[in-house]
Amino acid sequence: MSRLTLDTVRHVARLSRLALTEAEEEATRKELEAVLAAMDAIAQVPTEQVEPTSHALLIGALWRADTVRPGLTNEEALANAPQARDGSFAVPRVIE
């Protein structure tokens, strides 16, 4: 397992939409590197014929009738909005 670089940490932070300070970047790099070293053990486990498990006790799809039922009202959905306007969530300009 190669060293975790600061570039990688910045890349992953960007993907996660997290803003790290320079100090946080280095601290994170060290911590993640140590954790990843512990994760490396599983690379040695032979898994050629093994299927991945995403759901431990697979039960198949749960169905219900396709009937419309009330959900949250517009008001309820906006109740926790940091900023709302005209029945919508307000955000900084998205399209220039």
Added chain:
Amino acid sequence: MSTELTDLSLLELSNRLSEGTVTSRDATEACLRRIGEVDGTVRAFLRIDAEGALARADAADARAREGARLGPLDGVPLALKDNFLQEGRIVSAASKMLEHFVAPYDATVVQRLEGAGAVLLGHVNQDAFAMGSSTETSAFGCTGNPYDVTRTPGGSSGGSAAAVAAREIYGAMGTDTGGSIRQPAALTNTVGLKPTYGRVSRYGVISYASSLDQPGPLTRTVADAAAMLQVIAGVDEKDATSAPHAVPDFSAHLDRGVEGLRIGFVREHLGDGVDPEVRDALLAAAEAYEAMGATLVDVELPYSRQALATYYLIATAEASSNLARYDGVRYGHRAASPEDLNALYARSRSEGFGPEVKRRILLGTYALSAGFYDAYYVKAQKVRTLIRGDFDQAFQKVDVLMGPTSPVPAFKLGEKLEDPLAMYLMDVFTLPCNLAGLPGISVPCGFTGGGLPIGLQLIGRPWDEAGLLRVAAAYERHAPHHRRAPTL
């Protein structure tokens, strides 16, 4: 009167409510008084709705007077971990991100508990977003272990465990993703049950890792846990991962004992890293089971050595996806005056999330990112299959597995904060159960010389909570450690 009342088990209280010798209002007021006396020290509760609780208590009393109690939980004061949505209440998963979030609907678990007449007193502390093993990552302060308040009650359901152990409440809901019900139970001399994955609906429970999370009860006795599970279990069409399996009577076999059962003992779980007093307590428990007529069988779970790595790759990957919803747009913390949309996201998230949550999101994102997805995430999912296979094989030879819940008793607050890995190792015995979807329980197994609780973990076959509870109850009858209350 107050001390006696709060010392009762959930079912003991329930019996008195049926007999009419105690009212729900009496019990609720006793809990509130007890909380007033000790929670300044224990710090389990985040928010209490005394008025609402007393109103519900009065309603329960009216039903009791008519001889129309809804069931064993009617009128019983309970608490909720801070990740169970309760309509109209602030629910925050102990994170700054959701500090002012008002739940727009009830979790299914909450609906079922209220439908059964339970008096929900309030929300209790946890590690933020359920990520932790000590309740120290809560944004609202840490909780003390009632048996030694300089030590942790464990996590992430530390508030639930502490509130029950401190006799502030008769039972509490927790969630368990890697051990977060069972480990706190072990550290606080309480019973913590993680049901089979799919047994209890996750609808309205703030998500951490969707293929691992499972709500479950923390109580003082095994029978109490069975009673709570009875109310909350069962398929929910709002949770597509909840199982359509019939809900049996979980209390049906509590008195059957363990004669003729085969109990698997994983010897390597008593090796290095396990506190000698924990090891001794577990060996004594194994002897006790033999004396009760069970056959102890040595089993091996060779792939459980990989459980830590497997868990931390899968759980963090799922968490990175689940926590992507906290973007400052629709709810939760929003940064002030962001320059643009990206800044809105990045600053809101960085300000709202604590360091452990950020660490896990970054780890999970890395495990899923292009170039690493196969080596980390898919690989972990394959090893998960192998871990599950170990259990399938073991359950051909035995009916239940036993071992320590936690390798060590309650550690000092602050002791494991410098090294994330040291904290992750606290769950090394509980993680495999979540990966395999199996039901698991921790029951009080004794104390160290220093008075710290030790937990015995039992793991059962899928959907066999009744069998698991049976084996747990047998030990509890033999060694009722749960009766030893903390001195607060």
